[in-house]
Amino acid sequence: MLQPQTAVGRKLNAFAPLADNEIAFLASLQRRRRRIRAGAPLADADWKQRQACILERGWAYSYKILPGGERQIFQFYIPGDFIGFSSVLLRRCEHAFAAVTDIDICEIDSASLTGMMLSGRPLSAAILWAAARDEAVLEEHLVDLGRRNALVRTAHLLLELGARLQLVGLANENGYQCPLSQSLLADALGLSPIHVNRVLRRLREVGCLTFRKGAVVYLDLPRLVAIAEYDGSYLDQDPAPLAVARAAGVRTR
Amino acid sequence: MLQPQTAVGRKLNAFAPLADNEIAFLASLQRRRRRIRAGAPLADADWKQRQACILERGWAYSYKILPGGERQIFQFYIPGDFIGFSSVLLRRCEHAFAAVTDIDICEIDSASLTGMMLSGRPLSAAILWAAARDEAVLEEHLVDLGRRNALVRTAHLLLELGARLQLVGLANENGYQCPLSQSLLADALGLSPIHVNRVLRRLREVGCLTFRKGAVVYLDLPRLVAIAEYDGSYLDQDPAPLAVARAAGVRTR
DNA sequence: CGAATCGTTGAGGTCGCTCAATCATAGTGG
DNA sequence: CCACTATGATTGAGCGACCTCAACGATTCG
Numbered sequence: 391m392l393q394p395q396t397a398v399g400r401k402l403n404a405f406a407p408l409a410d411n412e413i414a415f416l417a418s419l420q421r422r423r424r425r426i427r428a429g430a431p432l433a434d435a436d437w438k439q440r441q442a443c444i445l446e447r448g449w450a451y452s453y454k455i456l457p458g459g460e461r462q463i464f465q466f467y468i469p470g471d472f473i474g475f476s477s478v479l480l481r482r483c484e485h486a487f488a489a490v491t492d493i494d495i496c497e498i499d500s501a502s503l504t505g506m507m508l509s510g511r512p513l514s515a516a517i518l519w520a521a522a523r524d525e526a527v528l529e530e531h532l533v534d535l536g537r538r539n540a541l542v543r544t545a546h547l548l549l550e551l552g553a554r555l556q557l558v559g560l561a562n563e564n565g566y567q568c569p570l571s572q573s574l575l576a577d578a579l580g581l582s583p584i585h586v587n588r589v590l591r592r593l594r595e596v597g598c599l600t601f602r603k604g605a606v607v608y609l610d611l612p613r614l615v616a617i618a619e620y621d622g623s624y625l626d627q628d629p630a631p632l633a634v635a636r637a638a639g640v641r642t643r
Numbered sequence: 644m645l646q647p648q649t650a651v652g653r654k655l656n657a658f659a660p661l662a663d664n665e666i667a668f669l670a671s672l673q674r675r676r677r678r679i680r681a682g683a684p685l686a687d688a689d690w691k692q693r694q695a696c697i698l699e700r701g702w703a704y705s706y707k708i709l710p711g712g713e714r715q716i717f718q719f720y721i722p723g724d725f726i727g728f729s730s731v732l733l734r735r736c737e738h739a740f741a742a743v744t745d746i747d748i749c750e751i752d753s754a755s756l757t758g759m760m761l762s763g764r765p766l767s768a769a770i771l772w773a774a775a776r777d778e779a780v781l782e783e784h785l786v787d788l789g790r791r792n793a794l795v796r797t798a799h800l801l802l803e804l805g806a807r808l809q810l811v812g813l814a815n816e817n818g819y820q821c822p823l824s825q826s827l828l829a830d831a832l833g834l835s836p837i838h839v840n841r842v843l844r845r846l847r848e849v850g851c852l853t854f855r856k857g858a859v860v861y862l863d864l865p866r867l868v869a870i871a872e873y874d875g876s877y878l879d880q881d882p883a884p885l886a887v888a889r890a891a892g893v894r895t896r
Numbered sequence: 897c898g899a900a901t902c903g904t905t906g907a908g909g910t911c912g913c914t915c916a917a918t919c920a921t922a923g924t925g926g
Numbered sequence: 927c928c929a930c931t932a933t934g935a936t937t938g939a940g941c942g943a944c945c946t947c948a949a950c951g952a953t954t955c956g
Contacts, residue, residue, distance in 0.1 A: 457872050460790045484779055484877050508761055526737055535788035536833030537713045580789030585912055619710050624737050838944055
């Protein structure tokens, strides 16, 4: 059975306390467990079938390759995140997924998942909340690319990742382990890897943050937050009313 | 009653033919009709209540203002689009909305809407499709900002708007009426208004497109598509399986 | 007619890019 | 154990895309 101390459990619990049977129900949706090697793509075939999964261990990302070969990374996924969830709910297949580190994913039966979303369980509200948060993250990412310079943008991303990791117990107020290469950061931030390197050096020189050997360490968190113009409120919002309405027993037809 | 020749009707029909009673049902969800002046914001209060509406006439946009006063525009809305729909479904309130031109909007009863989404009507599949398309547009927008230069980015946006307008009968293969100022374009494209001006001049000089006095005219569509690396396939995708599943009568609990 | 808004153009500066080289680390096969 | 390779981090030099500042023309509206 899925323990609340798993990443997903912790994350959803952070939104609203879930009864044991809800956690158990989520566990019952889980199917095959798979391990994928660092750098490997998550097979396209999976997503064509609208497969969704929960990332249990390691980091992954979604991206798109342009005709010219450039890569744009949309999102980084950390333990407890749903991967491909919006593909199931909304059917999108514009982007690909790949593993940053070795990862463990747990497939979700997508028919049961959509069924559950329609059932009005408290769990479905929690999951819609998570989906809404992912949307907000994406929009904030768009703002980063459009209207924030490289320094602010980078600091912003690193703080956001820290906040998300903290929710699942993988970060504290001092920092976190981060397996992202400067090249991955660059493709997420819309920068060149070389410039990412310089921005990180700059953050180190001004005494805000270090990022060496896979470890992000905050040196001066308040100043970092100031530099990044960071307001993490977009990460914890209210629940999604659709599932709430259904959970409240709204009759519709 | 809502005629199929309304913008929404045309748009949803482009996805899948909707029976008359579905169109009628959509019409029955519509409440108060309002007119908003060009430049005016759509009152915050509306969205706090998770109000959604259909844009019937004119153009609007969603945006966010940064601490430094910069503006990032997320989406432009054209007739037939749902505004604030994802706020209802997913509860987001990070961004604001404003009218580009004078607009007519038709409010939707949000309780009935969420109820309808859970009911499994064919209409709900069509609406989820529209929501998925909006998501895809947002992701493409993110790619624009991250990995395409000003020329490509601008051409891409103008082509996308043309394709969307064509779906509701407001554009043809020669061009369309576009009320966006260079300043609005700039805030969507993450550029300065001055640079937008130069990019538009450039597109005109190379004989691809003119944008003068509110009219976008294609001069050399194939070349424009090539310059923009434009592939409009993200605009018409398959339906969303959630509503489809429910419509097919999947029992879940 | 004055005010406001938008579009247009020039000049100069800067942020972030490309190209190129060096160094560190880890893995691999001989 | 040691080349040999591959990957990633780091740094410098030079360049170009896009920005800012400033000015001016066109249009609209009260």
